[in-house]
Amino acid sequence: MRLLSLTVSITALTLAGCVSVLPEPERPDALYRIAAMSNPVEISSTIMVREPEAPQIMSGRAMVREDMSGAMRLIPSVEWAGRSTRLMQLALVDSLVGEAGGAVLPEAGAQALYELSTRISTVGFVRNDAVCEATVTLIDARTRNVVTRGQVATRLTDQVNDPASTLKRVSETCVAEIAAFVESALSDEIS
Numbered sequence: 001m002r003l004l005s006l007t008v009s010i011t012a013l014t015l016a017g018c019v020s021v022l023p024e025p026e027r028p029d030a031l032y033r034i035a036a037m038s039n040p041v042e043i044s045s046t047i048m049v050r051e052p053e054a055p056q057i058m059s060g061r062a063m064v065r066e067d068m069s070g071a072m073r074l075i076p077s078v079e080w081a082g083r084s085t086r087l088m089q090l091a092l093v094d095s096l097v098g099e100a101g102g103a104v105l106p107e108a109g110a111q112a113l114y115e116l117s118t119r120i121s122t123v124g125f126v127r128n129d130a131v132c133e134a135t136v137t138l139i140d141a142r143t144r145n146v147v148t149r150g151q152v153a154t155r156l157t158d159q160v161n162d163p164a165s166t167l168k169r170v171s172e173t174c175v176a177e178i179a180a181f182v183e184s185a186l187s188d189e190i191s
Contacts, residue, residue, distance in 0.1 A: 029077040032063070032164055034087040034171045036094030041179045045101040045186050048112035048141065051089045052134065054120035059085040063167050065125030072124070078164040084123060088175055092116070095179040114147065115139040116182060123171060130156045130166045132174035138185045148185045152177040 057064055060083055063075040080087055089105070096103035104110045115138075122133040132154045138147040154173040158166040 026077070028079040030164065031079055031081040032168045033081040034084070034091045034168065034175060036091045037172075037176050037179060040095050040097040041183045043096050043098045043101050043103075043183060043186050045098075045114055045189075046110065046112040047096060047101070047103050047114040047116055047138075047182065047186075048106055048110075049089055049092045049096070049103045049116045050106060050118070052085045052118035052120050054085050054123065058120060058123050059083060063124070063164055065163060066127065068127065075125075075163050075167070084171070085120070088118075088120075088171065091172070091175045092118075092178060095175055096182060112141050114186070115141050116178075118178060123174070124167065125158070125163060128157060130158060130163070130170035132170050134174065134178065136178055136181050138182065138189075147189055150181055150185075152181060 053059075057072055061079045061081075063078055063080065064072050065075055067073055093103040093105055101113075103116075104112055117137040117139060119135045119137075120132070121135070122131050124131065132152075134152045135149065136152055137149045139145070140147050152174060154170050154177055156166055156170045156173065160166075
């Protein structure tokens with residue numbers, strides 16, 4: 001009998017150690033994705049779109065805003081549907097189309113004439129404006145030479161007090177600006 005009660009006591013103590021006293025992680029009320037352009041850009045060359053580089057706080061699932069002191073704060077109860085940089089990459093691929101060309105992902109294993117490299121310096125709220133700023137580089141895939149490099153910057157004011165939707169819109173506008181940059185760069189390169 002003593003052996004049984006000792007076994008039960010040890011089992012109870014062991015199981016008590018497994019109980020978490022931490023609060024459950026908060027689940028987001030909404031997930032947002034970055035959609036491709038409704039009117040994709042037609043390109044005649046094949047371009048490999050690499051996943052954009054960004055600071056860790058901007059490249060994950062969290063949506064962020066900068067407060068008046070410059071501190072980055074998470075926007076509560078909302079998240080991106082995946083890594084924001086991956087969502088931008090997929091939106092770019094879907095925004096650059098063409099019968100003789102178009103955009104491909106690196107994991108597709110396809111040969112491309114050009115590569116698109118993007119470095120995002122800001123995607124989030126800066127004070128009351130949603131901002132997306134990026135450096136875009138088009139590279140010749142055969143020679144590895146830089147064809148052209150440029151800056152893309154978009155800014156929207158949150159007029160309906162819905163920061164998540166405004167951040168989604170500025171990210172989609174940024175994708176459209178990058179696609180327009182690629183279209184212009186490729187037309188200059190071909191002509």
